[in-house]
Amino acid sequence: MNITHEHHFDASIEEVIAMFSNEEFAAKRARASGGADSDVLVDAEDDGSFTVVIRRTISADAIPPEFRAFVGSHIQVRYTEAWAAPGESREDGQRRGTFAMEIPGTPGHARGVVVLTPVDSGTDFGVAGDVHASVPLVGSMVERAIAAAIEQAFPQELAEADTWLAST
Numbered sequence: 001m002n003i004t005h006e007h008h009f010d011a012s013i014e015e016v017i018a019m020f021s022n023e024e025f026a027a028k029r030a031r032a033s034g035g036a037d038s039d040v041l042v043d044a045e046d047d048g049s050f051t052v053v054i055r056r057t058i059s060a061d062a063i064p065p066e067f068r069a070f071v072g073s074h075i076q077v078r079y080t081e082a083w084a085a086p087g088e089s090r091e092d093g094q095r096r097g098t099f100a101m102e103i104p105g106t107p108g109h110a111r112g113v114v115v116l117t118p119v120d121s122g123t124d125f126g127v128a129g130d131v132h133a134s135v136p137l138v139g140s141m142v143e144r145a146i147a148a149a150i151e152q153a154f155p156q157e158l159a160e161a162d163t164w165l166a167s168t
Helices: 013-020 023-032 065-071 139-167
Strands: 002-009 037-044 050-059 074-083 095-102 108-119 122-133
Touching (some): 002 108, 002 139, 013 074, 013 108, 013 139, 023 139, 108 139
Antiparallel strands (some): 002 122, 037 050, 050 074, 074 095, 095 108
């Protein structure tokens, strides 16, 4: 199942990258999407690339009731973004990365790309990926549940990002 999301930031790409690579922001991002108990790590390299890992415990309310018996009342989610170094040969100034979302102990995961594109009025953020669940007969229902959870989390996290950028 495909997932996409787009958002516009009223900030420069440098400001958005600085935010995404900030550990304090990563913690706010985790809480914004319902992570009551979270743990974050930002690993930045000298070349400008960085990886953000957010592990959080969220309520299983987003999971259809028939699947909650498999995961319990709360689920552990591990979300990783790996942003490439700024590309010297890219004339458009984009920054690209990958994302992966996994729920340890379950057969479902999501993977894809994240892109930041500078525009005159700020920076456009885009996500495109796939949700996959290798469960016979009910895999598509699991995929829909994971996709719904992701589609619910992105607007919450990006609203927190807008607040962060407005305050800096």
